[in-house]
Amino acid sequence: MLQSLKAILDIQEFDMKMIRLMRLKRERMKELEHIDNLRQELRAQQAEKESEIAELNRTTASQEIKIHEIKEKIKKLESRQASVKKVDEFNAITQEMTQAERERIATEQIASDLIDKRHLEEEILTKIKESLAQSEESSVALENEIKESIRMINKEGSELKIGRDLLAKSADPEIMPIYQRLLNNKKDxxxxxxxxxxxxxxxxxxxxxxxxxxxxxxxxxxxxxxxxxxxxxxxxxxxxxxxxxxxxxxxxxxxxx
Ligand SMILES: [Zn+2]
Incomplete structure (x- = not known):
């Protein structure tokens, strides 16, 4: 066997360890990313639910204004009716009042449905907030554990690199770049x-x-x-x-x- 290959074989052992280490690091980084994605997802759900509830509140408020306006209209019709003398006119106002009354009932129904819906959405929001709090609590320990393991990987990696660089300095300058190119290609x-x-x-x-x-x-x-x-x-x-x-x-x- 070529003498110069022996040094390369030792370097190769360092490189194999380094490749395994970097793979492990990538996996651990992915785990962190996954935890973060879950949290982002829950936060997005929370924000969406909050804006839905805000929109429901706005719609409900506008329905309540409408109800108030209809009631005012009915009052005015009542007072007008009190002063009319002709039967035709009286009947016409009665009809108009009946119409307004129907509208009031329908609008109140819409407002009540909106309020029911808002209660339902608020319940869902509470549940989202709960699971977000839970997931944040439980993921902290896990995240710290992963971060610590990444720190250890980095430490081991720097140590490996020092040893590897030392060997590479004395390796055959003709074979080394060939080896390096092959290694970069194959990662093996x-x-x-x-x-x-x-x-x-x-x-x-x-x-x-x-x-x-x-x-x-x-x-x-x-x-x-x-x-x-x-x-x-x-x-x-x-x-x-x-x-x-x-x-x-x-x-x-x-x-x-
Ligand atoms: Zn082959």
């Missing part, structure tokens, strides 16, 4: 071992010739299917001593599972 491991003559990145079978080139480890070799960089694992096991290669191997095996 891009330096992968060949296992059973198969790319462990895309799981497509490779040729014996390709495997040989990788096994020799003389130059950078890319998977012709997924463009990942290949390395040969057994060489490392034979050449390497101590626990480091084994540990890395186990890590890779478990993360590819």
């Amino acid at each position: 491991r891009v330096v992968v071992p060949i296992e059973n003559r198969t790319c462990s990145g895309c799981h497509i079978t490779l040729t014996a010739q390709h495997e040989n080139v990788v096994r020799k480890g003389e130059r950078l070799t890319f998977c012709e299917h997924c463009s990942r960089i290949h390395y040969w694992q057994e060489i490392e096991e034979v050449e390497g001593s101590g626990a480091t290669p084994k540990r890395r191997r186990r890590k890779l095996a478990s993360s590819n599972a």
